[in-house]
Amino acid sequence: MNMFERTSRRRFLATAGAAVAAPYIITSTALGNADRPAASDRIVMGGIGIGNMGRGDQSDFLNRKDVQYVALCDVRDEVRNKAKTNVDNKYGNKDCTAYNDFRELLARSDIDAVHIATPDHWHAVMAIEACRQGKDVYCQKPETLTLREGPLMIAAARRYGRVFSGGSQRVLGDYRQYVDPVWAGELGTIKSINVNVDPLPKLCNLPAEDMGEKIDWNLWLGPAPWAPYNSKRCSGSFSINGASWRSFSDYSGGGMTDWGAHHFGGATFICDVRESQPEEVTYHENSGKPYLSYRYPNGLIIYHNRPNTGNLVIEGTPGERTPSKPVPMYKGEGGIYGDFIHCVKTREKPFRDIELAVNTAVVSHLGNIAYQLRRSLKWDAATQQFPGDAEANRLVDRARREPWQV
C-alpha cells in the first residue's frame, strides 16, 4: 500500500453506510464491549524512544481504552524489549512489533498517531517525517533543538492537517495557582515574571567507552555529530549535570530547555503570551553572573535568573484590575495525553499545540544563544531571524549529519 494511502474506518462517519463485502472473522476485541470501544473507534498508536520519559508516555497511552498500541521503536535492545514486554503483558498477546529503525514504524499504514520521546536532536526529523506519513504526533518537550526546526515542524503539521501536541504536562498542571489570579485580572497588567533555570548546555567531550549495551550507536547519534560511545553521553537519566544527554549541546539545550520548557512554558502561560515570541533579549553582564531579560511586543519582560528573585515571581500593577479571561484547559479526559487523543478524534488543536510549544522553545534557544555570544540580541518572529545580525543568524540552525535532513 502506498505510504500516503490509508483506508481508515475512523476517517469516515458512521453514516457512510457502506455494505460489508465478504464475511470475515471479527474478534471480540475488535467489536469492543461496554468498557472498550470497538477497534474502529480506537486510535492506533506507536511510540518512538521508550526510555525514561517514553516509558511514562507509553504507559499513559497504553492504559487508555480508546488506544490500541501496536508498535514501538528504540535503538537500545534492552529498552526496546522491555517496552514490548509491557505492551504484550497489557494485551495478553505478542502483536506489538518492536523496531530499531523509526522509518519502518512510520511507514506503517495502520498507525494513526505516534508519541516521540527520543533525545531532542531527533525530534524535528522524526516529527516532520511522521507528518509526511500522515501520523498525528505527540512529541516530548523540548520539541526543538534549534530555532529553524520549529517553523518546519509547524509547517509540516499544518500542511497535512496533523494534530501535533508538544509534551509539557506541567504548563497546565503546575502553575494554576499563578494562572488563575492573573487571568482573573487580579494582578492588573503584568510587567514582568522571573524564571530561574540552570544550567546552560555544554559541549560533550566524554571519552570513548566499550559499548556495554546493545545499542545502534549510529542511529542513536542520528543527525548529531559523530562521537564515540559513552554511557553518560546517551544516558536518559534526568540529570542535567553531565550525566546524561540532556546536559550536552549536540543533543539538547541543558536546563534552559529541559526545565526551561516547563518554567518558560508556565511563565508564558501565566502572562498570556503563549502565542507570541520575544522581540529582544538583553544580556546583563552583572559582574560575571549574567542574566537575561526578554521583552515581548506587548511590553512584558520575562527574566531569566534575575538576581535575588525567586522562580515565577510576578510583578503586576498594584491597584489595577484587568478584565478576566477564561483559562484554556485540556479537552477530553486524562490530562495532556487525553487532550491529545481527544483532538486526534475531533481534529481540534490540542492545548499544547506545536505552535505554542515552539514559542516556548524559542525563549530557551534565544537565551542559550545570548549566553553563548555573551551579548544582547534582537529577534524578528515574522522572519525567524536576528535582524541585521549575521553572527547570531549562524546559530539559528546547524548542519545535520548525513543522511538526515529536515
Place this chain on the structure above:
Amino acid sequence: MLDEAFAILKQYDWGSDMAPLAPIEDAVALSHDQAELRRDLENRLVATLQSDASRDAKDYVCRKLAIVGTVASVPALEALLRDKDHSHMARFALERMPTREAAQALREAAVKVNNELKVGVLGSLGSRRDAAAIPVLKGLLTDSDPSVARAAALALGSIGGVEAANVLKEAAMSATGNKPVIIDALLACAEALLAGQKQTEALAIYRSLAIDDQTRLVRLAATRGILACTSLQS
C-alpha cells in the same frame, strides 16, 4: 593564553578536559566587534584544521568556524567535504556561513562527493536556500540512489520559489522519481509562494494536486492549500 589554548587544542581528543580551551571560547565572544582579533582567531583555527590534529580537535574547530568563519576558511573546509570523517563538520561551518564562496563550495561538492556524503551536502544546500543550486538539484531528482533523489527533492522544497516549484512540478508529472517526497517538496514551495504574496502560483500548484489521481493525504494537503489561498480573496 590563546597561544597556550591552541597548543593544547592540537593534542585535544575525546576525553580531554575542555577547561584549557576556555580562552578560545572567550575569544569567539569577545571578537564579535574586533575585526583584527577575529581574523587572528580564524587564522589559528584554520591552521589547526590543516594540521594533523585529531578528528575531535578538528570538529571543535569547525564548531568555532561556524560562528567566526569567513571566506578565508572556505578552502580548508572545502577540502574536508570529501572526507568521510570530516565532511559533516565541514558542513557544520559552511552551511551557516553567509558567503557566496561557502555556497559555491557546497554546490561543487554536490557533484564531486560520493553518494553517502552527497545527501548531507544537498541537505546543507537546502538549508541555505541556495537558489543557484537548483540546476544541480534538478539533475539529481532522478538519481539512481534513492537517498540522493530524496535529498534533492527536499532541498528544492526548502529553497522554494517559482523556479524550484517548476522543477518539482515537472518531476511530479513524470513517471519516475520518489513521488511522495517530490510532492511534499512541491507543497513546501507552494507555502513559500503564498507567504511571499505569490498567491496565483501557489493556487495553481494546489489545484494541480487536488485531483482524484493523488493520494488522500495529498488531496487533503492540496485542499488545505486552496483554502489558505482563497481565504485571502474572500
Place this chain on the structure above:
Amino acid sequence: MLRRAVFGWLILGSLVLLPSATSIAADMNDEFLQLVVKLIGDSDREFRAAGLDHVRTPAGGTEGTKLFAGRLPELDSEGQTALVGALADRGDSAARPAIIALLSSSTDESVRAATISALGKLGKPADLTLLVTYLSSKSGAEQAAARATLTQMQGETINKALAAELPSVSDAIKPALIEVLSARRAGNELPAFLAASVDENAQVRSAAMAALGQLGDADQLAAMIPGILKAQQGGERDAAERSVALVCLRIDNEDQRGAKLIQALNAVDLDKRDQLLSLVGRVGGKKLIDFVGQIATGSDAERRKLGIDALSKWPDASTADKLLEIVNSTNDSAERSQAFQGYVKIAATRDQRNDRQRLDRMKQAMQAAKSNEEQLLVINRCRTAYDVETLRFVLPYVDEASFDQAACETIVELAHHREIRDPNKAEFGKALDKVIAVSKNPEAIERANRYKRGETWERKAKSAN
C-alpha cells in the same frame, strides 16, 4: 419538553423551505465560502477539519458565519458537534440563533453539551437563566458544559446576574452556581457567599465556605465564623476551617493575623469559642501558640484535648517544642498519645526548616516513642526529610520484622527525590536492593527498581495533568 419539541419542529420546518447553505454559497460565487460550506459536511473528518479550521477564523465575515451555521440542521450529530465548536471559536454572535435552535431541537447529548459550551463564547446575559438550569442536568456532559460555559462568559454584568440567581435556584443547583462564581473570582459577591455559608443545606454551605476561602479577606473573617459553627463535624468542618485559615494566611503580618483572628473569635459566645481552637491551630503564629499552649496545659481535660488538637494542626513546626513538652510531662496516656502523634505530624511538616532540622525532630520523636506503633509512625513520617542522613537513620529498621515494611516504603519515598538520590547513587542503590529483597509491596519493589535504573515514577494523582 413539548414546547421545546414544537419549537424544534418550527425551526426545522422553516429551514426546509429555505435554500440550503450549499446553494446559497454557490450563488455567491465565492470559491472560499463554497469550499468551506462543502467541507463542513464532508464524511472524512480530516477534510471536514480543514473546513472547520477556517470556520474558526474571521474569514468570510458575518455572511460566512450565517452560511456555516446554516449547515447545522443538515449534519449528523458528530458533524453538528464539530461545527458548533468551530463556530464558538469563531466568536461571531451571528451564529447564536442557530446554536440556540439546535440546543432546543437536538436530543443528542454531545450536541447539546457542545451548544451549551458554545454559549460561553457566543451567549448573552439573557441566556444565563437557561444555562443555570443545566447545572443540574441529568446529563453529566451537559452539567460540565454548563459549568464551563458559565465560568467562561465574559461581561461586566455576568457575576452580578449569576449571584442574583442564587436565591431562586434549587438546592441542587446552588452549590454548582457558587462554584462557578468562585471560579469566576467574583470578589464582589462575597455577601452572597456569606449568606450561603449558613444555609441549611450542607453542600451549599461547603461551596460557599470554599468560595470565601478563595476570595475572602480579613474583612470577612468574623462573618465566616458562623459558617464553621454551622458545619457538621468531620469533613465539612475541616474544610470550613481550612477556608478560614486560607483567608487568615493571606494577611502578611503574623501579629496582625493573630490579632484579627482573636478579634473574630472574641465576637463568638464563650461556650462556642473553644470549638474554634482547631481553627486557631491551622493559622499559627507566636501570639496564637501562647494562647493555645496555655489551654493545652491547663486544668480542664476537655480543653486540653482541644488545645493539643489545635497545636497539632499548626501550619508549621513552631508548636513542636510545646507538643514534645506535653509528651514528656503528661500522665494521661490518651493525652500523651494525642500529643505524640501531633508532634510527629508537626515535626514532619515541609515548612521553612531545612531537612536536617526535620530529621533531628524525627530522631527526638524516636527517642520519645514508647510503642511499636509510635516507632512505625516516626519511620513513616521520616519520608518528609529529604536528606541522605534520613536514609541512614531509617535503613537499620529494614532488618527488624516489626518495622521492615514501613522502612521500605520510606526508603522508596526518599529515593523518589533525585536531588538526594543522584549524588548518593551507590548508597541508595544498596538500600534499594534491600527494599527489593524485603518489601512485600509490588509497587514499592517496582519503584525501587526504577530508581535504581535512574528512572522516574509518576505519582498517579499528579500525573493526571
